Amino acid sequence: MDKRKAAILRAVVDDYVQFAEPVGSSHLARVGGIQVSPATIRNEMNLLEHEGYLTQPHTSAGRIPTDKGYRYYVDTFVGDTDDSDITQFKSVDEFFTNAHGALAAMFSDTSRLLTNLTNYAAVVTGPSPETILIRSIQLVSLDPKKVLLLIVDSKGAVEKKILELASEIDESDLDLVSNILTKKLRGHPIGSECVPESTGNLPVDLLCATALESLKEFQGETESVYIEGASKVANAFDAVDTVRRVLATLEQHFLVVSLIRDVLSKGQKVAIGAELGIEPLAECSVVVSPYIVEGEQLGSIGLVGPTRMNYPKVLAAVNLVSTGLGKRLSEG
Amino acid sequence: MDKRKAAILRAVVDDYVQFAEPVGSSHLARVGGIQVSPATIRNEMNLLEHEGYLTQPHTSAGRIPTDKGYRYYVDTFVGDTDDSDITQFKSVDEFFTNAHGALAAMFSDTSRLLTNLTNYAAVVTGPSPETILIRSIQLVSLDPKKVLLLIVDSKGAVEKKILELASEIDESDLDLVSNILTKKLRGHPIGSECVPESTGNLPVDLLCATALESLKEFQGETESVYIEGASKVANAFDAVDTVRRVLATLEQHFLVVSLIRDVLSKGQKVAIGAELGIEPLAECSVVVSPYIVEGEQLGSIGLVGPTRMNYPKVLAAVNLVSTGLGKRLSEG
C-alpha cells in the first residue's frame, strides 16, 4: 500500500461517510485533495478494489469502502485526532462534575416502563420548579477546593452538585453558609431568585454567591421531560421520512411539553392528528394524564403514537402508570 | 349516528389500527362482525364518509378513519376497557413498589450524553454483579406490614426495595435481622447465593427468607445495560427495513452486551461490519471502551452506528466519556 493509494482510500472513506454516495474518480480529483487526473485515480481505485479495500455497488457506480477498507482507515488514520475534535466536547467535563437528581431516575424509569407497555413513545414531565420547595441546604467538604452542595426538597428527594472553588475554604465556614442558605431559602421553590447578602466575611460571601449561582442551574434541570422509546415510531410508520419527521419533532422537548400542557389544559386525555396543531405530528395521536401527588397535580405523563394506535390499551396503560407514579411519589 | 353506523365505524377503526390497510366493505362483512351484506355496508360507509368520519385514500380503495372518526371512536367506545387489558399490565404494580438503583441514573445519563455527542446509539454496561460487594444491609419499618430493604454497597451506593410482609413484624426483630444479614453477606457480591439459617424464631426466619429472596432479584438489575439514542439509527440508514432490523437487534440487550464484551476481549476498540459477527448489524460498526474505577475495569461503554460513521470523532467521544465516567465513579 503506497502513500497515494492510502490517500485515495482515505479520501473515499471521508467522502462516503459524509455523503453516503458512492465516490467516483472525477469527483475525487475535484474535491478529494488528490493532485492527479481521474484516470490515474481510476487505476489506483481498481487496484484498491482488487486488494479488497473498495467495492462497487454495481459496475457503473463509484466505489464505497469495504469492511476491510474501514478497518485500514481506522488502524492507519485514526489517532491523528486533532484537538479541535476534542474541544467541541467540553460539555463532557461539566456533565461529570455534576451529580444528577434522584427524581430524574424515577421519571426516566417510568417513561421506559410506559414505552415498554405500549410500544409507543412515552413522555414523563417532571414537576415544574415552583412546586418543589427547598427544605434544607447542606455543604459538605470533599477536598479543600471542592464542596458538595446538597439540596433536600419538600418531597425528601436530594439533589446534589459539586462546586469547584477558586480558593480554599474553612470547614467551619461551610456550616455557617449552610445555615445562612437554609434560613434564606427554606420554603422557597428550587428555582427562585435570591440576592446574596453581605456578612462582612469575604470567603463566606464568596461561597454564598457561588452556591446561589449554582442553585439557579437546578431550575433548568427540574423543569424536566423524559422521553423514552422514540425509536418505536420506526415501527409505526412505513415512510422513512415520516419516521424522521416525527423523531425530529420529539427531540424538541419544549414542543412536546407544551403540547401535553395544551391537551391537559383543555381537559382532554386524547388529542388526535390535526388536533395536536403540530404539522409534523399530523399523523400522530397523544394520550396524556396528569399524576397527582398529595392532592396536587405535580406533572404529567403522555404517550405519542400514530393516529392508528390501540386507544383502549394505551389509555389503560397511561392511567395505570400515572396513578402508580402518583402513589409512589406520595409515599416519599 | 345510528347504532349500525357506529358499529361499522368501530370495526373500521379496529381493523385499520391492527392492519394499517384501508378497510373494504366485503372484508368488513366477512370478519368485522357486521351481519349485513357488503352492499349495505357500502351505503353506510358512504354516509360515514360524507359526515366526515371516514375517508378514502383514493377512489377505488377501502376506507380509513379521519381524525374525526378516531375522535368519535375514543369518545364513544373507549372506557369499555375490559379487565383483560388491565391484568396484562401487572408488572406496573411491581415496578412502582421497587425503588431503583442510584448507579442506574448515572449510567443512563452517561449513555444519553454519549448519544447526544455523537448522534449514534450509545451503550453503557454496568458493573457485573460480582464486582460490587455488599457493605451492610438495613431494614426499616414503613408500616407494620411493609419494610424497606436497604443495601449499601462497597461503592457507597444504596439500593433499595420495599418488602411486603405476610404478617406484622416487631421493630426489634428488624434490627436483629439487619444484623444477621449484614454479618452473613458483608463482603459478598450482591447477587450471591445464600441459604437462610434457622434461629429458632419463626417471624425472624420468615423475614430473613423474604429478604434473601428479594436480594436475589438485584442480580438481574445490576447486570445492567443502558442503551440510549437508538432512534438515531433512523437517520443513519435510508432503507426503513434496515432501520427496523438494527433497532430490533439493539433491543436484545444480551446480544449487545456480549457483542461489546467480545470486542473488548479481543483487545480492540473498533469492530466493523461483518467483524461484529451479527448478521442484522452487518452494516454497523461498534466503538467500545472500558471504564476504569480504582484501577479495576468495572464496565464498558460503546457506540453503535453505521459502518460509514465518523470514526475519529466517535473514538474521541468514547474515550472522553469513558475516562470521565471512570473518574466520576472513583470519586464515589
Place this chain on the structure above:
DNA sequence: GTTAGCACTCGATAGAATGGAGTGCCAAGA
C-alpha cells in the same frame, strides 16, 4: 508512470400497459 479518449455497462428514472380491489348506483326483492 500519467493522461486523454472512447466504447461499454447498468442502475435510476420516466412512461405505457395490465390486473384487480373496491366503489357507486340501479333495480329487484323482502
Place this chain on the structure above:
DNA sequence: TCTTGGCACTCCATTCTATCGAGTGCTAAC
C-alpha cells in the same frame, strides 16, 4: 322503506420497456 346482488367504472399497484448518464476499463499517446 330497507336490503341486496349485479355491473360498469375508477384508479392504484405492479410490471415492463425505453432512455439517460455517471462512471468504469482499456488503449494509445505523451
